[in-house]
Amino acid sequence: MDQSPDKDVSFVQKLADAQRGLYAYILQLLPNRSDADDVLQATNLVLWVKRSQFAAGTDFAAWAARIAYFEVLTFRKRMGRERIRFDDALVEQLAAEAAAEAEQTDDLLQMLRRCMDKLSAQDRDLLEMQYSFDLRPRQIAERTGRSPGAIAVAMHRIRMSLLECIDESDASTREDAP
């Protein structure tokens, strides 16, 4: 596996750039954050090992997504049946639809940041508690004195409002385009 240092550096850059999109892609096929973490890491290792097989100038995101797909399938094979959430046909369908979006995360991130700025401090705190500290709604409820149900509803409301905001930003961006 001969690979020049320059090529390796370029590959590193591509891999680092692809991480967000790859993680989002995997999470869509494997809707469990911890499982998605594991598969992302397994995918990264496979990508690195197979780096010499990537043809410069071709679509890195598509290549990486393909390998991630195989890693998801391998992971599903290893999972107990009771842990599998989606059937094979749905995973295949989602994979086909999600692959097309795997590299569109940069714009999305910019829009997300703008939308997060519009959240109230209280909502941002909730997000921080969930995502930065991996707290479950029940644990957040204990710390905030609210009921777990109320936290779950609030989290869902925040996500939906962010999606709505992103959709609006996306629409207005398209209108601004020449």
Place this chain on the structure above:
Amino acid sequence: MSQSRLLAKLLENEITDAECKQLNRLLGDDPALRRLYRKYMTLDAMLRWEIAPPLMKVSKEERTAVDSPSPAFLPDTDAPIPDSASRPIPSSYKLPLAHSTLGGWAFSYAVATVFVCLLILGFWAYKLPSDRGSLITTNENSRGLTTPGESSPARPALVFVGRVTGIAGAKWSDAPDYLPPIGVNVRLGRKYKLKSGLLEITYDSGAKVILEGPCDYTAESTAGGYLSHGKLVAKVKKNHELRMMNDESKTRSSDIHHSSFITPHLFAVRTPTAVVTDLGTEFGVEVDGLGNTTSHVFRGSVEVQAFAGGYRNKIVLRAAQSLRVEKGKGSDEAMLVAGVVEPPKFTRRLFGPPKQLDLLDIVAGGDGRGKRRERGIDATTGMEDPLFVPMNRGGHRDYRPVSWHRFIDGVFIPDGAAGLVKLDSAGNTFDGFPETTGRTFGSIWPRATEPKPHDSASDKSHRLWVYAMGRGEQFMPEERGLLGLHSNTGITFDLAAIRRTFPKFVPGRFQAVAGVADASHLTDIADGMVDFWVFVDGRLALKRMNVRPEDAPFGVDVELKSNDRFLTLVVTDGGNTAGSDWAVFGDPVLHVEPGDANETKR
């Protein structure tokens, strides 16, 4: 409940089985809901990535450090680890309720990027500041494990922490000042200095350590030791893990920030430059002659604390990740270098001599001692096939080296029309193959004993021929499984590499039961006819022509000499095209002739 709330429940892992089935159906039928689902999951991924990147499993202490304003920066190969990450840890745990979040996010993103590059790719090194002595505090619970590199304090005599439970080829150091231990009990403070071979210690806590010579290891506590050089693999039993986790959680509830290098009760290996603490796992540690430490996690996770003049900096490594801690130029400086830095080869088990090596396990990625199945190889590229790929393959006839597997030399598509066919990387060739289609179908596939369920009613079910052929018990009297090789395919095993890996055991015979599976129950035009070939170093050792499904399976028994380098299995299409050429080698094994087999596990 609204459909979108189902998504929330799925994400929070609180969805019931019935709701999950409902969601499956809804998502399959409703493109709009599927679109919402993809957006919802992508949003979750982005939020998680933005707020706490999944690869950056920073400790809670480090997260609190992010709370303070930090300069937004991009990764820079010479950038020192930001000071905020090494500030004294606050005495109580608090949540950083986000305020001016951009700095924090930018920090997180930058660190995440650095971390990805460090942990995954191993390109950058970060020099740790050396003046951190003031951060060290003592902890009496560390039970003897102090800081990396320090000598162990005096121990009370005759306190035993475990037993020696296995030895393989161990030779003690002949250093004049070293007195090898007597007996199997492991005394606290006992030094194990091996010149070569393996030695397994089982601690009373249940943790096991396999020392690999040359190495120098001291059992300096009931839950760990000091590795001054050499290699070891540590494995913590489940009940031990659970007990430790319970202890740990109790400790955390009273004081979440431990101020010493060693987390009480967790198994830890100390080296001259680091402390590697088990978090429920199997991991390897290697210390080279300069004191540099390489840690690699096989399962679970470990926490690696680099040592630099008392400075604590820790990273949590997870399965398949490696991290190297190097000594810096100064006496009390260390460098962290992470990534797939070609982790050292560790011995993870003490086995008795293998009597045979399973070729199905080897093709599936193993070393022949396991029972791996259902992961194959593309005969046209040599790449791994994680799934059986039901398609025609061909296009070239070059010999394809299989670089990712030390026991498989290469694969190829045999075709006599192309002239001499290369059989192995040593350049052995064969000119007696007939003209073939130059194509194959599917993967070289090590199938499990029981075929995987598939849609047998489908008119395409025959494409998954390794499963559609049925159980195939006539080919596997020992019920190991089948090696499916649709013509035209060749695969070469590297016997020399096998001998290098198992130096005391020499492959003496290749045995299997071969034949052609019957496709007539699936198609009216089944016309399987296959030629079987076995070569050793390019010499033809077995040839069986025009084998049809109606022919009885035949035994393959090829003698191998101690200096044979390659074993090659080939199937060609018998001259009637490759249709339905479902060739299999059942129960394929290399029988190993033991050499010096007197060193086994106790």
